[in-house]
Amino acid sequence: MATNLKKTNVVVIGLGAAGGTAVLPLTRAGLDVVGLEAGDWLRPRDFAPDELRNNFRGWPQSVQKANSEVPTHRRNASAPYSPRPATHPMMNAVGGTTLHFFAQAWRLNPWDFKVASETTRRYGAARIPKGCTVEDWPFGFEELEPYYDKVDYEVGVSGKAGNLKGKIDPRGNIFEGPRSREYPMPPLRLTEFTEHMFGAAKKLGWAPFPGAALINSVPYGGRSACVYHGYCTRGGCHVSAKNGPHITTIPKAQETKRLTVVTRAHVTRIEIDEKTGRATGATYIKDGVEYFQPADAVLLASYTYENVRLLLMSKSKAFPNGLANNNGQVGRHYMTHNTSSRVFGLFPKNINNWYGTQGQGVALDNWADDNFDHGALDFIGGGSLFVYSDRRPIDAATMPTFGRPAWGSAWKAFVKENADRWNLATMQKTTLPYEDNVLDLDPTVKDRLGNPVIRITADWKDNDRKVSEFLREKMKQWFMEAGAIATENAPVGTQGPSTHAIGGTRMGDNKATNTVDRWGFAHEVPNLGVMGGSVMGTSGARNPTLTIQALSWRTAERLAQAWKSIAV
């Protein structure tokens, strides 16, 4: 029997990018908030530059609840299971995966909000692939801009504006939507190699710009600037220059005295009142003891897979197919970015890519979204290209061998010469939602509590593959212009577990095809909000975290402003 705790105004499930951002507007509005986090607090001493521990062993020093919940995957309903990764793509901690993410801080472009209508307007409805379930967002870029702006300044983003209130500035991204003011910090510095790539893009007539990052390029918020030490990928920041909620919004919310952070809280169920159908709070297990945290409103912010899983596991008489799922939409409209299909460039001399961070790079949006004419092409969408400085020893030594052996004397001679002569570009592509790319509960595979894990049924479709092929050629062209002597493509792979899991509780006005309304509250359970990439209806062609934070801020602000109609 669960121990009943004192009721609070809002219980937030998960204190990562989504929930950890929402607690600030909630507490500032005077609401009492309990944040339930499966992981623990980590401190700078936990963030050693240790590639083995951070990149290969999944942070063993920390609570990693998610590692017993790694989703299973199959390409389609009749395909066998794909090999299951040993660790979950995301981590559990106060701050969540922002502790070790790339920290690239992109806004979606205006097109991403209107993929369906813009494609139809410009090319005709027939260009939307068969089986694709894409809808326009319930609002446009301009609705989200003020919230992007809040996150830019409250959390801290470095970058260079390319569109300031409609005025285009070629020093930034000329394709971005109009922003209300400049970034609070200048961009992270480029390196000699990324400057060289910048110049090569210019020679091609493209419009390169320095990447934006949730990283301090100069001291900001009372914290240090980035020291570019090179262990940022899956490594926490020992000088607190990488701006996760654990060092920004959460401490600010704690200053209000209205936020209670509960760590090692493993939420198992969202409870409802069977008579009213309203959410009453969350049940969790901490150190083996079960508790019930009652609340006026519940905000679910536990990453796409866990958001969907908790809803589907929270079955009741009122919601026999899972909470907020009487319309059968939970788990639908699922997609990730096709980030596995990358291009390696091999250069004739060392490029000194050993230090830096994935946020420290040169970006290119010419081939993203609808920034180029698709009239003569047989796909919609595109992708962003990003070249950055980042290399660690095991990663360097296990570089692609461009057709040569992967061990022995020939391999050794090859890596001795080439370990610092390659670069791996990020290419994030438009991915569309389809009716048969879905998440549900695995019928047999369980977590350590005996609850089912998420089963992903998804694969790349023709449009996704065509975008990949197109982008590869562009990236190859860019590397070759910069003097590369060879390029190699990573395999396209399949749509398995990802750090960019999007959809599953989609946001939209249509109650039949969406789980949450335009504010992020469940159509079927008005005092249950959902936050994270799971509410996004399109993938965009860039890292989703900043958008997730902006959306979470907006949902939290809506809850505070409409408290009487939503929560009471």
Added chain:
Amino acid sequence: MSTDDKNQPSNIARREMLKRVGAAGAVGAVAAIPATELARPAQAQSKPPASPQQPVREALETLTAAEADVLEAMVARIVPTDENGPGAAEARAAHYIDRALTGPLASSKPAYVSGLAALDAYAQSSKGAPFTKLAARDQDAVLTDLEKNVAKDFRPNAAAFFNMVRNHTMQGMFSDPYYGGNANFIGWDLIGYPGIRMVVSVEEQSMSKPPKVLRKSAYDEAMFSKRGEHHGH
């Protein structure tokens, strides 16, 4: 049984010698390298260690002596000692693996136990001698059969075993020396890693002037030590 053969005195003596000289970079004398390799002058070209080495302490924490011998021989072919300098034997990749198999890689222990036995059996059946007794080129041929998955009687299969050992050998070569491999920074020197730095300047990210090589572990930094940020160092 062929597995018993590996406990014969000559192998034990070889291992003892390896323990004494291996991590000290006592080049040329590394016994895990088959005799055919010893004739090569390559080792003499590698740099002597920067400082006198402490006595090498290596417990067999997980594998038996016989298993460890096969593993030593296998990793020494994955990253051989050759004209490009010392390899996995000197970097103590097998020691790294043995230690990890009791900890973070514990779930792989059954795969090592069965795979190393299967490797020796396959060497015997295909080349007529235990793996450790084969010349380097025959060892390479055997490992190529594993990599190409043509060797039989491995569970789940030979390629999976080979790839697992290769991946762990890379970890033992190139991870922080704290974990028992990458002895004397042999792995990092091989690939030209300029070392762990707490702050990296603009100049240290330039292509034209490569940064000075620093040789230290992350845990040489007091701020990351288990003993706390303020212990004397």
